[in-house]
Each structure stands twice: as structure tokens, then as C-alpha cells.
Amino acid sequence: MFDWEDLRYFSAFVASGSLSAAAKSLGVDHATVARRIASLEASLNLTLVDRRPRAYVLTEQGRRVGDFADQMTTSSFALEHFASAGQAQVEGQVVLSAPPALLGSLVARSIGELYSRYPRLRLQLVGSKSRASLSRREADIAISLTRPTQPTLVANLLGHLDYRLYASAAYLRSADRQRFIGYDESQAKSPQQRWLDQQAGGRPLVLQSNDLRIQAQAAAGGVGIACLPAFIADEYGLQTLGDTAQSMSIEIWLAVHEEARNTPRIKAVTEFINATVKPLLRL
Structure with missing residues (x-):
């Protein structure tokens, strides 16, 4: 019989795709994850991973066991919530x-x-x-x-959630309205970024960040124009650019x-x- 903890560690590896990511999610070191996977292989008498110089790669048997582990995780999740659903206390x-x-x-x-x-x-x-x-x-x-x-x-x-173009009052008073702030490559295909690209008309972004608050802070500092929801723009005292009807929503x-x-x-x-x-x- 295999150790359920070994299966939990293996499941984390399958979900995250690497020893280091699995170790981080579990709060242990990667050697512990590797040891647990080896223990599960020994218990099941199966080769679950192909040990390569720089990575562990799932074998076909590993993928099948990963599927079973996922089903068992889902079942344990359901059982836990079935048991707690009858409790009256919110805790x-x-x-x-x-x-x-x-x-x-x-x-x-x-x-x-x-x-x-x-x-x-x-x-x-x-x-x-x-x-x-x-x-x-x-x-x-x-x-x-x-x-x-x-x-x-x-x-x-x-x-x-509606997004509009915003900038600082000082930037809007200036003659230059050609500078735009947007997402980096990690969010380049988001609806907000695509809409901003259309508004920019092909002009390059002068500042990129995957953090919306950093974009807002940069706009408040007079860097340029950002595509933001109103609740963030209001926090930084930004003003809407042009027609307030010009917006996109997600x-x-x-x-x-x-x-x-x-x-x-x-x-x-x-x-x-x-x-x-x-x-x-x-x-």
C-alpha cells in the first residue's frame, strides 16, 4: 500500500510541472519532493518520472497516476466540504x-x-x-x-468593470499627449491592452508594467496616459482623457x-x- 502523503507530493509535482515549483507550493525543499516521488514509485512498482539532468519529465505511467491523484484530490475535497457543510458555525x-x-x-x-x-x-x-x-x-x-x-x-x-484613458492634470495641461503606459508582454493579449494599443494608434509604450497600480502611479507622476478602471484612477487623482463615453469593459x-x-x-x-x-x- 502506498503512502497517501507520497501521492499528495506527486500530485503537487504534476500540477506545478517542476520539483522547485512543487516544493514552493508545499513549503518544503525540492529534495523532499524528489524523495516522496521515489517512495511512491517504489510502493507502486512503477516509473513515474524520467530523471533528466535538468528536469523530471512525466512518463506515460506518471501521467496516468497523476490523473488518478487528481480524481482522489477532488474526492477528498468534496468529502471535507460535505462534512463541514452541516456545521452551523462560520469558522x-x-x-x-x-x-x-x-x-x-x-x-x-x-x-x-x-x-x-x-x-x-x-x-x-x-x-x-x-x-x-x-x-x-x-x-x-x-x-x-x-x-x-x-x-x-x-x-x-x-x-x-469599465476602463478609460486617464492621466494626471499636469500631463493633460501639457502639449504632449503622445506617451502611453501599459502592460508588459505577460498581459499583452488582455482586452485592456489591446484596446489601449488601438487608442495609442501604433505609438510605442513609454512604460510597461504587469501591475495596474504601478501604471496608475506612473500616470500620477506625469509619465503619460494609462488605461485604468475608475476606482484606481480616483485613488491617484487622475482625470479622464477626452470623451467619458470612450471606454471598454470586461x-x-x-x-x-x-x-x-x-x-x-x-x-x-x-x-x-x-x-x-x-x-x-x-x-
Whole structure:
């Protein structure tokens, strides 16, 4: 019989794609992950990875075992939430993943109200550009800019977030309106960046960052024009450029695993998000 902990470590390796990434997610060193994988191979009498000089590569047997591990992780996740769904007390940890700008400006500043109602609740806020996997338990709840497609997730549209062109008052008073601030290559294909490129008319970006707040800070410093949502632009005293009707919008989605949605602590947080974040968006 294999050790369940060995399987958990192997599952983390399969999900992350490397020993170092798996070690980071588990809070251990990569040698421990390698040892656990070797132990699982010995227990199952299977070769799960091809040990190459610079990386571990999954074998066909490893991929199959990875699929089984994923199914077992999903089942254990469902069992845990089935057991806790009958508890009346709202307590324990909830991991919420969302884009950093939304997490900071729309969620974090209102959490005091949530804690006043549920003092035994504990939140972990994970700022992530990409949606964390709810199936692999990287998060319990996710706010994302695209609609989730996994069949095991329950998703609802929180609303639409409008983006416009903003700059500092000093920059708008200047004759130069040719400098633009935008995302780096990691977000080059995002709807916001594509729209900004159209507005820039082929002019190169003078500053690039994958962090929306850094873009806003640069705009506030007079660097140029940025594509921002109003809640961030207002924080930095930025002014809309030209016609206020000139804008683009993206959808904001709230997702939770179907097996977890009725767990008291998960339900309390999703209801809080619907009550506090949804009114700040355009329906």
C-alpha cells in the first residue's frame, strides 16, 4: 500500500510541472519532493518520472497516476466540504484569489465588516493575474476576468468593470499627449491592452508594467496616459482623457467549487463579495 502523503507530493509535482515549483507550493525543499516521488514509485512498482539532468519529465505511467491523484484530490475535497457543510458555525480559513488591484481596492478595505460578523473566520487573500485552480485547492473562491469553464465550478457574473484613458492634470495641461503606459508582454493579449494599443494608434509604450497600480502611479507622476478602471484612477487623482463615453469593459466573475459552495465559511465569504463588490460594478 502506498503512502497517501507520497501521492499528495506527486500530485503537487504534476500540477506545478517542476520539483522547485512543487516544493514552493508545499513549503518544503525540492529534495523532499524528489524523495516522496521515489517512495511512491517504489510502493507502486512503477516509473513515474524520467530523471533528466535538468528536469523530471512525466512518463506515460506518471501521467496516468497523476490523473488518478487528481480524481482522489477532488474526492477528498468534496468529502471535507460535505462534512463541514452541516456545521452551523462560520469558522476556519478561506482562500480567496483575485487580480491584485481588485483584491486591494474592492475587497480588502471592506473585510473589517466581515470579521465583525464572523470573528472566527480567517481569510487568505491571494493576488494572482491568472485564476487559481479551485479543483486543485489552490483557492476556495476565485474572482476572475473571464468566465470559468470547468464543469465542477459554479460561477456568477458580478458585473462589468469599465476602463478609460486617464492621466494626471499636469500631463493633460501639457502639449504632449503622445506617451502611453501599459502592460508588459505577460498581459499583452488582455482586452485592456489591446484596446489601449488601438487608442495609442501604433505609438510605442513609454512604460510597461504587469501591475495596474504601478501604471496608475506612473500616470500620477506625469509619465503619460494609462488605461485604468475608475476606482484606481480616483485613488491617484487622475482625470479622464477626452470623451467619458470612450471606454471598454470586461466581465468580473465569481467562482466556487460546486462541492464547497454550501460550506458555511465559503458561503459567508461569497455572500459578502456579492453584497460589497457587486454594487461597485456596472451590471
